Amino acid sequence: MLVIVTGVSGTGKTTLGSLLAEKLRLPFYDGDHFHPAENIAKMSAGHPLDDVDRIPWLQALADKLEESELKGGAVLACSALKNAYREKLSVSENLRWIHMIGDRDLIWDRMLARQNHYMKAGMLDSQIATWEKPLTGHELDISGTPEELFEESLNYLKSQPMKMKMGVIGMGVMGKSLALNLAEKGVPVSLYNRFVAGKEEGIALKVVDENPEFSNLLAFEDLQKFVDSLEKPRRILMMIPAGAAIDAQLDALIPILEKDDLVIDGGNSFYLDSDRRVARLHESGMHFLPMGVSGGEEGARKGPSIMPGGNAEGYAMVEDFLGRISAKDKNGKPCVTYVGPGGSGHFIKMVHNSIEYGEMQVLAELVHLLRFGFDCSAEQVSEIFSEWGKGELKSFLLEITADLLLFKENGDLLLDNILDQAGQKGTGAWSLTTALEYGIPYSPLAESVNARGVSGEKAMRVAFSQTFKHEFAKVEGALESWLPKIKAAYSLARIINHEVGFRLMKTVSDTKGWNLNFNEIARIWTNGCIIRSGLMETISSNYSDSVSFFETSGVKEQVISGRKDLAALVGLGLTHGFALPVMSAGINYLLGRITAESSASVIQAQRDYFGAHTYQRKDDPSGKFYHTNWI
Template identity: 90%
Template sequence: MGVIGMGVMGKSLALNLAEKDVSVSLYNRFVAGKEEGIAQKVVDENPEFSNMLAFEDLQKFVDSLEKPRRILMMIPAGVAIDAQLDSLLPILAKDDLVIDGGNSFYLDSNRRVARLHELGMHFLPMGVSGGEEGARKGPSIMPGGNAEGYAMVEDFLGRISAKDKDGKPCVTYVGPGGSGHFVKMVHNSIEYGEMQVLAELTHLLRFGFGCTPEQVSGIFSDWGKGELKSFLLEITADLLLFKENGELLLDKILDQAGQKGTGAWSLTTALEYGIPYSPLAESVNARGVSGEKAMRVAFSKTFQHEFQQVEGSLEEWLPKIKAAYSLARIINHEVGFRLMKTVSDTKDWKLNFNEISRIWTNGCIIRSGLMENISANYSDSVSFFEMAGVKDQVVSGRKALAELVGLGLTHGFALPVMSAGINYLLGRITAESSASVIQAQRDYFGAHTYQRKNDPSGKFYHTNWI
């Protein structure tokens, strides 16, 4: 196997492969004064692996690989991928395989699959989740492209991936074209939502209910022992205890959240396909708002904004907070899975959501007890909200989520994902909505017509409202 790009993820995956008895050729570009001897440094720092070779010459790197060649690119998405392919393809041969293990946009991946297919080669757009530790010890892997290309590396990927509760590798052939990168994109979108909900709860508990970081950590740890267990809940409980020089490190971190684009791509894709996406869209927007630090500081003085302490008992609120958190997470996942199902049906990808959720039960960032339930109970014939283990929480949790959002907003706390979540849910379960007013408005000013409830034929009407 060849690995191009010795950044954090590329290096970690290469070491994972070597540890699993896969001979690995490492390549990193040479840039004088900036990137020199990078691949050789990885080899030198890991002498326990005698099955790794390092290269800075692309031709020699390719020549070191047995045919048909199998090459994994772990480089930044975008123009860098096409530039690397431009250099690589002329020295490859028919039936060779190239894998893009980064976070490329799935439409770009569709194009690259077609490009290599015309040359008689294979291209696998492959999502990889788990961060540095996951890449080194066992990630969740989502390859798309063509099945023939996947068969060439199925064994290798199975060795290095995380394993589910039954010991099965957390890797599966997702589907054709850029589907592997598409499901990774939606995975990251759900990840955004899950992170934001925990941030909102942490803020409300600390500055609304007056909890210490240790108390919030204890609450999250307690939740993590049951059906709410999740990797993100676990690490949030951990970071609330981490101190630097005796002070909470969290409070020293600038409150400006970064992002790399996958969340926004999911939003634009949802808009393209007409899928309501407000809860996960708000997780993207929240990061954008957080980036306007100077303006937020100025406005907080202009409008004299302060958090207000909650007068109610934390003990009385905790069951409601837990139920609200549980439902907010369900909504986040429903939104993401609904987008995946719609795009899969439109493109005839035939995505297997039981299998996709199964490979998300370990190794990936959004692994959780909820994901295990989805893997066991997902069905195309039943709506997500009516799924076993979900329906009861939708019924019992919606009042708690509404009350918690109301509490937070009236006490000065922005709760963008949780508030969008309850609005989204109420909109989905409301039989008679306010949209009739919209249709009347549209017909009034633009003669856009409307349909009538008492005419099942679907005929469109126009009224002279003046």
């Protein structure tokens, strides 16, 4: 909120403005402090200012008001004697005027009582003569006590609520956290959560009540009132479940929105659904941003990685706000960028999540092998991971895995009391189906999805372990001799996971004409998101469309040096009874990618034998297709 307290000198503008600023938790500015030196000298000599004198002063005040609105608001005390001056200061529809009006003799007495002020009492009459009756705002009779004037001003401001800059729909964990992040960064936010009797009542109001330190939050359960509370063009962020709920919310919103309004879907929607919704809102003259958000609850509250796609014009409407709330990279630049048209923002979030699945599974495989194959304690594994995290292998997931290996509950390792059934929300599977659609090999990340599915069959796994008498075998030999190989294998497995994801993004981008900037995508993934890591910083600095991901500087060397170690570790794990699905798929994928002469010739011969599908020949470079009568 912006509040300007006006009146001739001596009416008590500074006193009232200071009280209001303290109550509203806003900065207070005294307009007298913005006069240039020549104006102060003129008034100190007892000469009133003219309109020309006031031009630079009014401009300085207008600039300060615009700057303050971006930071959440301010209270300003200044004379603003004429309506022309007030028009110059009307920088926002969120500006509220309080005009202090009083008897000339009362004001005279107050001015005589002031000490060391450059505005002399003798200049009062010139100010009164210049004063014009305000065209808008609240006129306040100064004959009351400061307390009475304060209460009347507050009541007026409450009756004139400001228009909020952003609206957030859905007060779940992520919606609430993003809304509080926006409010903390000075963005006035309206909160909306649906009303469901007996289930969801007063949810948005509870968020406001639990966070009294923010005066720039309003809560609603009525969708129309929520929309009416927003500044035009409206900016609305939906943080609700993907799927039918998004379309149902749009069905309710579109009839009560207007041309040029913006709706953002900050959830994990399928990118083809987002393509369709971009087109739908465009037909209605509105903007739609399918926006990936990564970082979990803490990231949403303190600084996530943000991936908006959709309409570039829509992104421009919230670029400043998103930059304020996002994480910052190592150079202080916001971890947010306009990704590209259509559903591209949700698409890269989908791929981000599939890489996340792969990274989590590799760490889970290593924890299991180290603890039950090499007989390491949880503390030893945590120490190994922590040591790795000090160098080029640093990553958020490595860091939290090291932490959780130390967490105890009633003296017992909590990890050992967690049921070994991994959940998933669908984005990993979407990546797999998209890879199949575009013909992109995706086996390492596909296995991370499959591993979660297998983990869900707990009862069957228990029964089969008894049927087939499966037990883990201890690895013979010192851990110290294996650790360098394990580290190299882990490093390469991560590179393979990222190469698979980036290859899918590149293929889809080229096919759909999105022109995705992968250096920039990697940059916004260097902080705030779940897969932030030293590897991502390397990718951000060195990625090039002109060479294969595996040939990128800083990556190629690890592919060459690490593949034997990854193969050896996979072989060790499998022969000792450990399932290593992502690392196994990773080495198979890599070997398949770097093998000049593959087994596919047998496949082609088989296909032609039973189905006459034809084949091409090595000794005929023309590309002609052949068929052989094999019988």
